[in-house]
Amino acid sequence: MKNKPMRVLLAKTGLDSDGKEIRLVARGLRDECGMDVIFTGLYRSLDEIVDAALQENVDVVGLGVSNGHEMELFPRLRELLDARDAQDIILIGGGFIPKKHKTALKESGSVTEIFSPGSSVRTIAEVLRQIAASK
Amino acid sequence: MAELGKRAMEGDIRAASRLIRNMEDNLPGTEAEIKDIFPFTGKAHVIGITGSPGAGKSTLTDEMAAAYRKKDKTVGVMAVDPTSPFTGGALLGDRIRMQRHAEDTGVFVRSLATRGAMGGLSKAVGDGIHVLDAMGKDVIIVETVGVGQQEVEIINHAHTVLVVLVPGMGDEVQALKAGLMEIADIFVINKADRDGASKLYQETLNMLQMGKWDDGWIPPIVTVENVADPISFAQSVSDLTDKIDEHYQFLVKSNILAVRKHRKATAEINESLRATILEPILNELTANGELETMIQKIMKRELDPYSLAELVAKKYMAS
Numbered sequence: 001m002k003n004k005p006m007r008v009l010l011a012k013t014g015l016d017s018d019g020k021e022i023r024l025v026a027r028g029l030r031d032e033c034g035m036d037v038i039f040t041g042l043y044r045s046l047d048e049i050v051d052a053a054l055q056e057n058v059d060v061v062g063l064g065v066s067n068g069h070e071m072e073l074f075p076r077l078r079e080l081l082d083a084r085d086a087q088d089i090i091l092i093g094g095g096f097i098p099k100k101h102k103t104a105l106k107e108s109g110s111v112t113e114i115f116s117p118g119s120s121v122r123t124i125a126e127v128l129r130q131i132a133a134s135k
Numbered sequence: 136m137a138e139l140g141k142r143a144m145e146g147d148i149r150a151a152s153r154l155i156r157n158m159e160d161n162l163p164g165t166e167a168e169i170k171d172i173f174p175f176t177g178k179a180h181v182i183g184i185t186g187s188p189g190a191g192k193s194t195l196t197d198e199m200a201a202a203y204r205k206k207d208k209t210v211g212v213m214a215v216d217p218t219s220p221f222t223g224g225a226l227l228g229d230r231i232r233m234q235r236h237a238e239d240t241g242v243f244v245r246s247l248a249t250r251g252a253m254g255g256l257s258k259a260v261g262d263g264i265h266v267l268d269a270m271g272k273d274v275i276i277v278e279t280v281g282v283g284q285q286e287v288e289i290i291n292h293a294h295t296v297l298v299v300l301v302p303g304m305g306d307e308v309q310a311l312k313a314g315l316m317e318i319a320d321i322f323v324i325n326k327a328d329r330d331g332a333s334k335l336y337q338e339t340l341n342m343l344q345m346g347k348w349d350d351g352w353i354p355p356i357v358t359v360e361n362v363a364d365p366i367s368f369a370q371s372v373s374d375l376t377d378k379i380d381e382h383y384q385f386l387v388k389s390n391i392l393a394v395r396k397h398r399k400a401t402a403e404i405n406e407s408l409r410a411t412i413l414e415p416i417l418n419e420l421t422a423n424g425e426l427e428t429m430i431q432k433i434m435k436r437e438l439d440p441y442s443l444a445e446l447v448a449k450k451y452m453a454s
Contacts, residue, residue: 004160004162005160005248007156036246036248038246052244054148054149054152055148055152055243055244055245056152056245056246057149057152057153057155057156084149085149086149
């Protein structure tokens with residue numbers, strides 16, 4: 001029996017970077033890891049991201065943050081997802097995020113994992129599969 | 136069981152999208168859900184949009200959804216994107232151009248990856264339409280890249296088919312080759328402010344004049360332009376939806392709707408027969424290695440594919 005592909009929503013919000021990195025991750029997850037990847041495009045609101053996640057029935061939402069607002073965005077996105085009964089959707093992050101913020105966000109349970117620039121797509125996919133399997 | 140279908144009908148977005156995903160993944164037990172919602176389907180107007188990549192289908196679909204919302208209609212969108220044949224993964228990018236409705240509960244947008252052999256794609260689309268239909272969407276737009284037989288098959292599920300052409304892509308000939316001309320109810324010349332639009336219009340018109348239109352509907356050519364100017368773009372797309380509605384009225388009045396429904400039902404029974412009869416056999420043959428043995432026999436010229444198929448048929452079919 002073949003494994004069913006994971007569905008991943010990759011999102012950018014607000015006025016953030018140009019999204020090159022997240023496009024690379026999107027292509028990588030598709031081409032190297034056989035996942036279904038839905039990219040929201042840039043400048044989305046958190047509500048739009050939540051709606052897309054629900055309508056697309058994804059396992060994972062990946063939010064790229066490089067504008068320094070990680071401490072607000074991740075908890076808020078988690079809250080919005082939970083408010084729509086989507087506790088089962090895994091939230092991961094990526095981008096330029098200081099170590100202490102990373103630790104704080106992971107400890108508070110806002111995000112399950114945060115990837116830094118330089119993480120390989122295979123690593124990301126491997127971690128995603130592990131998180132999904134452990135749930 | 137049947138829980139998801141019921142919840143989807145009550146408007147539960149998560150249940151609906153879960154159900155579509157289960158169909159996509161061919162999860163056992165999904166058929167039971169379809170059986171339950173089926174009696175409540177068949178009300179929506181299903182619009183198929185096809186055309187080459189980059190023709191502007193997603194942008195058009197997005198604007199059409201907006202136009203239908205203005206007419207107080209609820210809209211379901213299924214964007215079908217090709218799956219990579221190498222890894223089975225898919226990059227479903229149509230949402231990029233379809234986010235405006237995200238906070239409008241009257242619009243449900245779902246991307247569908249084109250995996251699954253043997254017309255499985257078309258089946259997933261057909262089932263997805265059932266779900267959106269059961270959710271009570273008035274209009275369902277199915278957007279697909281019009282390349283290859285699979286994509287053309289999808290169109291069998293639509294009542295009104297839009298073929299989107301753009302200037303400068305040698306499209307009239309290409310579309311003809313792809314078998315798209317025969318299935319079009321409305322031609323849309325998109326990006327009509329570009330060079331070559333009037334030539335494309337003329338070519339399409341010429342081709343239409345050579346065609347046979349026995350049922351009384353000659354496909355109109357609608358031009359859409361000015362994507363950069365929201366007001367005029369919205370206006371031309373609103374005109375397009377008027378044409379689509381006109382086509383639907385024509386279908387109803389001339390009773391060709393019944394023909395379309397027949398076409399849709401034919402596709403559905405073909406697909407479910409394949410899924411129920413052929414697929415389990417193929418799965419078993421693959422699992423026990425017999426399929427590979429047969430492939431080897433064909434390669435060594437020990438037996439021909441038809442004799443092998445007959446052997447399989449004898450084994451599995453009762454009479």
